[in-house]
Amino acid sequence: MRITNRMLTDAVLTDISANARRMAALQQQLSSGKRLRQPADDPPGVERALTYRAALTASQQYLATMESSLAWLTATDDALGSATDVLQRAHELAVQGANDTLGPSQMASLAAEVNQLLEHLVALGNATLRGQRLFAGLRTDTNPFTLNPGPPTTVTYNGDAGPMQREIDIGTVIPINVPGNTVFPALFAALINLRDHLQAGDSTAMRTSDLGAIQSGLDSLLAVRADVGARMNRLEAARERQQLLQDHLGNLKSQVEDADFEQTVTDLAMAEAVYKAGLASAARVLQPSLLDYLR
Amino acid sequence: MTSAFFGLELALRALQTQQVALDVTNHNVANANTPGFSRQSAVLATTTPYTLPGFNRAPGAGQLGTGVWAAAIERARDGFLDIQYRAEVSTQRQAEVARDALEEVQVVLHEPSDTGISALLGSFFGAWQALASDPSDSATRDVVVQQASALAAGFNRATQQLSTIQQRLNDEVALTATEINSLTGQLTALNRQIVQVESIGQRANDLRDQRDLLLDRLAELVPIATVENSNGSVDVTLGGHALVTGTTADTLTTTPTGPGGLWEVRFASDSVVVSATSGRLKGLLDVRDGNIPSYRASLDTLANTLITAVNGLHTAGYGLDGVTGRPFFAGTDAATIAVDPTISADPRRVAAADAPNQASNNAVALALAQLRHTMSPPPESAYSALITGLGTDARGSQALAENQALLVQHIERRRQVVSGVSLDEETVNLLRYQRAYEAAARLITANDEMLDKLINETGIVGR
Numbered sequence: 238m239r240i241t242n243r244m245l246t247d248a249v250l251t252d253i254s255a256n257a258r259r260m261a262a263l264q265q266q267l268s269s270g271k272r273l274r275q276p277a278d279d280p281p282g283v284e285r286a287l288t289y290r291a292a293l294t295a296s297q298q299y300l301a302t303m304e305s306s307l308a309w310l311t312a313t314d315d316a317l318g319s320a321t322d323v324l325q326r327a328h329e330l331a332v333q334g335a336n337d338t339l340g341p342s343q344m345a346s347l348a349a350e351v352n353q354l355l356e357h358l359v360a361l362g363n364a365t366l367r368g369q370r371l372f373a374g375l376r377t378d379t380n381p382f383t384l385n386p387g388p389p390t391t392v393t394y395n396g397d398a399g400p401m402q403r404e405i406d407i408g409t410v411i412p413i414n415v416p417g418n419t420v421f422p423a424l425f426a427a428l429i430n431l432r433d434h435l436q437a438g439d440s441t442a443m444r445t446s447d448l449g450a451i452q453s454g455l456d457s458l459l460a461v462r463a464d465v466g467a468r469m470n471r472l473e474a475a476r477e478r479q480q481l482l483q484d485h486l487g488n489l490k491s492q493v494e495d496a497d498f499e500q501t502v503t504d505l506a507m508a509e510a511v512y513k514a515g516l517a518s519a520a521r522v523l524q525p526s527l528l529d530y531l532r
Numbered sequence: 533m534t535s536a537f538f539g540l541e542l543a544l545r546a547l548q549t550q551q552v553a554l555d556v557t558n559h560n561v562a563n564a565n566t567p568g569f570s571r572q573s574a575v576l577a578t579t580t581p582y583t584l585p586g587f588n589r590a591p592g593a594g595q596l597g598t599g600v601w602a603a604a605i606e607r608a609r610d611g612f613l614d615i616q617y618r619a620e621v622s623t624q625r626q627a628e629v630a631r632d633a634l635e636e637v638q639v640v641l642h643e644p645s646d647t648g649i650s651a652l653l654g655s656f657f658g659a660w661q662a663l664a665s666d667p668s669d670s671a672t673r674d675v676v677v678q679q680a681s682a683l684a685a686g687f688n689r690a691t692q693q694l695s696t697i698q699q700r701l702n703d704e705v706a707l708t709a710t711e712i713n714s715l716t717g718q719l720t721a722l723n724r725q726i727v728q729v730e731s732i733g734q735r736a737n738d739l740r741d742q743r744d745l746l747l748d749r750l751a752e753l754v755p756i757a758t759v760e761n762s763n764g765s766v767d768v769t770l771g772g773h774a775l776v777t778g779t780t781a782d783t784l785t786t787t788p789t790g791p792g793g794l795w796e797v798r799f800a801s802d803s804v805v806v807s808a809t810s811g812r813l814k815g816l817l818d819v820r821d822g823n824i825p826s827y828r829a830s831l832d833t834l835a836n837t838l839i840t841a842v843n844g845l846h847t848a849g850y851g852l853d854g855v856t857g858r859p860f861f862a863g864t865d866a867a868t869i870a871v872d873p874t875i876s877a878d879p880r881r882v883a884a885a886d887a888p889n890q891a892s893n894n895a896v897a898l899a900l901a902q903l904r905h906t907m908s909p910p911p912e913s914a915y916s917a918l919i920t921g922l923g924t925d926a927r928g929s930q931a932l933a934e935n936q937a938l939l940v941q942h943i944e945r946r947r948q949v950v951s952g953v954s955l956d957e958e959t960v961n962l963l964r965y966q967r968a969y970e971a972a973a974r975l976i977t978a979n980d981e982m983l984d985k986l987i988n989e990t991g992i993v994g995r
Contacts, residue, residue: 241952276923287916294654302665375890
C-alpha cells in the first residue's frame with residue numbers, strides 16, 4: 238500500500254483530536270463531578286435520574302408534612318393533657334363536694350374554683366398552634382368554643398367536624414386533628430353541672446351523677462390521647478422510613494448522575510498518557526522525509 | 533542507415549520528455565496539500581520504431597528504436613472510491629447536522645438539572661404539597677403562585693427556544709439550496725471546459741480534480757448520482773431527477789409551502805419537490821420537520837393536560853376569600869400557559885378548600901398535589917419520556933455521525949492511497965528524471981563530439 242504524506246498528517250490529526258476529546262470529556266466529568274451532562278450521554282440513566290429527582294422532591298415534602306403534623310399532634314396532646322389535669326382537679330373538688338360535711342360558704346368557694354376550671358377548659362378548647370385553633374375542625378381561623386355565662390351556662394361550638402387530612406406518603410392520607418365537638422362538650426357539661434350543684438349544695442347529685450360524668454370525661458380524654466399518641470407513633474415510624482427512602486434515593490441518584498471519582502481519575506491518567514504518546518509519535522513521524530537525507 | 537543527426541534528434545526528444553516528467557513531478561510536489569488533487573504521472577512510451585528500408589531483407593538489425601515521448605499525462609484516480617465516498621459523506625453530513633441541532637435542543641431543555649422543567653414540575657407539585665399541609669398559611673399560597681409562574685415560564689421559554697432552533701434550521705435550508713445552485717453552476721462551467729480540452733485529445737486532469745471536488749461538496753449537501761458522458765462531461769441526478777445535464781443545471785428554488793410556512797425546496801424546471809434521502813438538506817429537514825415539532829407537541833400536550841387537570845380541580849375549589857369557580861392556569865399549550873392573572877393578583881384566591889370558610893380545608897390542594905401521581909400519564913413521567921426520547925435521538929445521531937466519520941475517513945484514506953502525493957516517491961522521481969535528463973544531455977554531447985570528429989577532423993590528411 239502506498240503511504241502518502243496527507244495520510245500520515247490526516248491520521249495523526251484525527252487520532253490526536255480524538256484523544257484530546259476523550260481527555261476533555263473526562264476532565265469535564267471530574268471538574269463537574271457529573272457523569273451525565275446531557276440526555277444523550279445515557280438516555281435510560283437520565284430517565285432514572287429524573288425519576289429519582291422527582292421522588293426526592295416529593296419525599297422531602299412528605300417529610301416536611303410529617304414534621305408539621307407531628308408538631309400539630311404534639312400541641313393537641315399537650316392541650317388534652319392540660320384538660321386532663323383540669324378534670325382531675327374537678328374530680329378532687331367533686332369528691333370534696335360530695336362529702337355532706339361542707340358548709341354553704343365552703344361549697345360556694347369550691348363552685349368558684351370549678352368556674353375557673355371551666356373557663357380554663359374553654360381556653361384549652363381554643364388552644365392554638367401558630368395562630369391555628371387545634372380543636373376547630375377545619376375552621377381553624379375562629380375560636381371553636383364560646384362560653385355563654387347564662388344562666389343557664391352554655392358553651393357553643395363554632396367549629397366543624399372536618400378532619401384535617403395530611404398526605405404522608407403516596408396515597409397515604411391520615412387525619413391529624415381532633416375536632417373539639419367530639420371531646421369537649423361532655424367535659425364542659427360535667428363542669429357546669431358540678432359548679433351548679435356545688436352552688437346549690439346538692440351533694441347527692443354530685444355523688445350520683447357528677448363524679449361519674451367527670452370520670453367518664455377523664456376516660457374519654459384518655460381514649461382520645463391514646464389515639465393521638467398512636468397517630469404520633471405512626472408518623473414517627475413513617476418519618477423514619479421516609480428518611481431511609483430519601484437516603485436511598487439520594488444514593489441511587491448519585492450513582493446515576495455522579496462521576497465515579499477513582500475510575501475517572503484513572504481513566505483520565507490513561508487518556509493523558511495516550512494523548513502524550515500520540516503527540517510524541519506525531520513529532521517523530523511527521524518530521525523526516527527523504528529530503529532530510531539527500532544532499 | 534540512419535542519418536548522422538538521428539542520435540541528436542533522439543537525445544533532444546529524451547531531454548524534452550524527461551523535462552515533461554520533471555514538470556509533472558514538480559506539479560505533484562507543489563500540490564501535495566491541495567484538496568482534491570490527484571497525483572499525476574507522465575506516461576512515457578517509446579516513439580515509433582524505425583524499420584530500415586530494404587528490397588528483400590533488411591540490411592541491418594531492425595527495428596531501430598527512435599527514443600521516448602510523453603504519450604499522456606494521467607491522474608491516479610479510482611472512480612469507484614469517489615462513488616463510495618460521496619454516498620457515505622452524504623449520510624455523515626446528515627447525521628452531523630442532526631447531532632448538532634439535537635445538541636442545541638438538549639442545551640435548551642437542560643436536563644438533568646435543578647433548573648429544567650422536570651425540576652420546575654417537582655417544585656410546582658411540592659408547593660401544592662406544602663399548601664396541603666398548611667392550607668391556612670398565606671405564605672404557602674405565595675409559593676404556589678411563584679412556582680406555578682416559574683413552571684409556566686419554563687414551558688414558554690422551552691417552546692420558544694425550540695421554535696428559534698427550528699427557524700434557524702429553516703434559514704439553513706434556504707442557504708443549502710443556494711449553495712447547491714452555486715455548486716451546480718460551477719459544475720456546468722467545468723463540464724464545458726473539460727469537453728473543450730478533451731475534444732482536442734488532451735486530458736483535463738486538473739479540471740477533473742476540481743470537478744470531483746465540487747461533486748464531493750455537492751454530495752455533502754444532497755445525495756447525488758453521477759454519469760460520465762463519452763465527451764467527458766458529467767451528468768448529475770438528485771433523487772432520480774436531473775440536476776446537472778452537461779452544461780445546463782436545474783436550479784433549486786425555495787417556496788414557503790412547507791409545514792408551518794417553512795421553506796420547501798423544489799426544482800425550478802417542473803416545481804417537483806426535492807426528495808433528499810441523505811445529506812445536509814435531509815438532516816436539516818428531519819430535525820426541522822420531525823424532531824422539533826414532535827418535542828414541541830409533547831410539551832404542548834403536557835402543558836395542556838396539566839392546565840386541564842389543574843383547572844378542573846381548582847375551579848371546583850374555594851379560595852381563602854370563599855369564592856369558587858376560578859381557573860388556576862390561563863392558556864392552552866406550552867406557549868400560552870400562564871398563571872391566571874386573577875390568581876396571581878392575590879394568592880389568597882388560590883383554592884385549597886372544597887368548601888367555603890374553612891381555613892384548614894385542604895381537599896383541593898391535596899388533590900392537586902396528588903395529580904403528580906394520579907394524572908395519566910403522570911406529568912413528570914411524560915416529561916421524562918420526552919427527555920429520554922430526545923436523548924435517544926441525539927445519541928443515535930451522534931453514533932451515526934461517529935460511524936460515518938470513521939467510514940468516510942477510511943474511504944478517504946483509500947483515496948489517498950491511490951491519489952495522494954507521497955513526497956518520498958516524488959523525490960525519488962525527481963532524482964530519476966533529473967538523472968535521465970542529465971544523461972540525455974550527455975547523449976547530445978557524445979553525438980556532438982562524434983559529429984565534431986566527423987565534420988572537423990575527418991578528411992584533413994595533408995592539411
